[in-house]
Amino acid sequence: MLVAWIHEKERLEEREQEQKQTTDQAESHNNRDTSEFKGDKYSKGDSHEKLSGLANELRESEERLPFKDYQKLRERIARLR
Numbered sequence: 001m002l003v004a005w006i007h008e009k010e011r012l013e014e015r016e017q018e019q020k021q022t023t024d025q026a027e028s029h030n031n032r033d034t035s036e037f038k039g040d041k042y043s044k045g046d047s048h049e050k051l052s053g054l055a056n057e058l059r060e061s062e063e064r065l066p067f068k069d070y071q072k073l074r075e076r077i078a079r080l081r
Contacts, residue, residue, distance in 0.1 A: 035069040042073070048080035 034043045042054055051073060058065060058073075065073065 035065065035072055037065060044076050051077050
């Protein structure tokens with residue numbers, strides 16, 4: 001009886017972990033197309049000038065974007081050229 005309870009508990013924990021991963025992936029997908037810097041949001045639909053201005057501001061600033069956000073910014077600027 002104890003063994004069955006332990007197995008059931010393990011299965012429930014696995015299901016909870018899978019659901020959490022699914023939720024995290026959905027949130028990640030929603031946030032994939034936007035970046036935020038100093039309270040302003042930037043997305044793949046923004047103009048080349050706006051994204052280039054952000055890139056220039058980042059070069060001159062001590063602040064940095066997270067690596068993934070910086071890579072997205074570079075990709076978006078390259079697509080708009």
